[in-house]
Amino acid sequence: MTQPNINADRLNRTLQELGQIGDSPLGMQRIAFSPEDIAGRDYTINLMRNAGLETRIDPAGNIIGRREGSVPGLPAIALGSHTDTVPSGGKYDGALGVLAGVECAQSLADAGQSLRHPLEVVVFTNEEGTRFHRWLIGSRAMAGQLMDEDLSAVDDEGVTLATRMADIGGDLSRVAESARSPGELAAYFELHIEQGPELYQSGVPIGVVTGITGRGMFEVEFKGMSNHAGTTPMPARRDALVSASRLVLEVQRIAADSEVCRVATAGAIHAHPNAVNVIPGHVRVGVEFRDLEISALDDAESELRRAANAIASNDGISVEIHRQRHTQGVPVAPGMQALVEEAARLSGFPAQRVPSGAGHDAQAIAAITDMAMIFVPSVDGISHSPEEYSSPQDCANGAQVLMNLLLLADRR
Numbered sequence: 001m002t003q004p005n006i007n008a009d010r011l012n013r014t015l016q017e018l019g020q021i022g023d024s025p026l027g028m029q030r031i032a033f034s035p036e037d038i039a040g041r042d043y044t045i046n047l048m049r050n051a052g053l054e055t056r057i058d059p060a061g062n063i064i065g066r067r068e069g070s071v072p073g074l075p076a077i078a079l080g081s082h083t084d085t086v087p088s089g090g091k092y093d094g095a096l097g098v099l100a101g102v103e104c105a106q107s108l109a110d111a112g113q114s115l116r117h118p119l120e121v122v123v124f125t126n127e128e129g130t131r132f133h134r135w136l137i138g139s140r141a142m143a144g145q146l147m148d149e150d151l152s153a154v155d156d157e158g159v160t161l162a163t164r165m166a167d168i169g170g171d172l173s174r175v176a177e178s179a180r181s182p183g184e185l186a187a188y189f190e191l192h193i194e195q196g197p198e199l200y201q202s203g204v205p206i207g208v209v210t211g212i213t214g215r216g217m218f219e220v221e222f223k224g225m226s227n228h229a230g231t232t233p234m235p236a237r238r239d240a241l242v243s244a245s246r247l248v249l250e251v252q253r254i255a256a257d258s259e260v261c262r263v264a265t266a267g268a269i270h271a272h273p274n275a276v277n278v279i280p281g282h283v284r285v286g287v288e289f290r291d292l293e294i295s296a297l298d299d300a301e302s303e304l305r306r307a308a309n310a311i312a313s314n315d316g317i318s319v320e321i322h323r324q325r326h327t328q329g330v331p332v333a334p335g336m337q338a339l340v341e342e343a344a345r346l347s348g349f350p351a352q353r354v355p356s357g358a359g360h361d362a363q364a365i366a367a368i369t370d371m372a373m374i375f376v377p378s379v380d381g382i383s384h385s386p387e388e389y390s391s392p393q394d395c396a397n398g399a400q401v402l403m404n405l406l407l408l409a410d411r412r
């Protein structure tokens with residue numbers, strides 16, 4: 001039987017086409033559930049249909065393109081990722097995994113080759129969590145892991161998740177039906193850009209992911225007092241933004257100096273009333289820690305609490321720490337890593353084992369089936385930025401390894 005090769009030009013053309021949907025001078029703006037996200041989803045559904053996949057949208061809004069296999073009763077092999085982006089994001093994060101999955105389906109169809117297992121290509125809803133500040137919505141729904149607080153979420157525009165789901169063809173009242181039972185999927189494979197510098201620096205074209213980082217998220221809320229910026233004497237101020245600023249530096253120290261966890265970021269800040277002539281009385285700071293070890297996340301949380309309380313008491317300000325989602329790190333099974341290595345060897349590419357510092361839908365899907373991830377280099381390790389770039393050759397290499405991984409798994 002001929003070994004189907006992916007079509008590199010077609011893959012890169014679709015990457016550029018999807019990359020025009022929601023593009024702006026400040027980068028990609030395909031925020032989950034936005035008109036741009038919906039347009040990107042429609043583009044992908046169309047590609048899936050052209051590739052001979054039968055498409056449906058599950059109650060969690062996940063797009064599932066499926067072709068049956070030749071052996072009745074076998075579980076499906078799924079390929080996928082996401083097409084939503086962070087604000088001012090790049091063209092490759094998520095899009096590569098989805099479009100490479102569709103490219104595998106199209107190449108198999110072109111070669112007239114069917115698999116033994118059903119093939120599914122999945123676009124997961126709101127991976128980034130920019131909307132609702134809750135990530136992996138679609139993949140956690142598929143893994144049966146959505147929680148009540150997810151279901152009742154309201155976004156920054158005051159719109160409920162139920163309404164947003166209806167906008168994309170989902171139905172939150174039936175979201176439990178999105179859950180796939182263990183045994184329904186034979187395996188899940190996700191190709192993704194590395195989003196960090198290791199492969200780019202080593203010059204190795206393929207990364208075999210060893211595990212996906214854990215992540216702890218918090219919102220720290222400082223309440224001081226808003227007052228007139230021109231008349232309030234300096235010693236009399238209760239400036240919540242000054243306290244928040246001290247916390248931002250402490251968060252950085254937790255990873256950079258104390259090395260309590262691998263990385264620590266204060267990435268979001270909301271100051272109220274956000275006017276230049278008013279002392280900010282109310283500030284919320286979004287904080288996250290990442291590490292493969294949950295104990296490191298726990299230690300970072302203790303440090304955060306200690307620092308926030310010390311700052312607040314010193315500044316005469318009140319503080320509340322809201323603990324948001326914590327996600328455990330997820331290792332990739334050694335046997336699955338070996339399968340990716342075998343697929344890279346069959347494709348003729350050197351491969352290197354790398355951990356994932358970013359989160360992925362694969363970490364949720366790991367709860368219901370075996371998963372593996374393939375990385376390709378990100379130029380200068382840049383991602384979540386309009387500067388994000390992976391070369392057409394690297395994208396095509398990754399897609400070819402995905403194809404061979406799919407074929408290897410299908411024969412097992």
Ligand code: GLV
Nearest residue numbers: 128357358359360
């Ligand atoms: C998802 O993109 C993440 O923030 O890791």
Ligand code: MN
Nearest residue numbers: 093094127360
């Ligand atoms: Mn991603």
Ligand code: MN
Nearest residue numbers: 086093128384
């Ligand atoms: Mn991302």
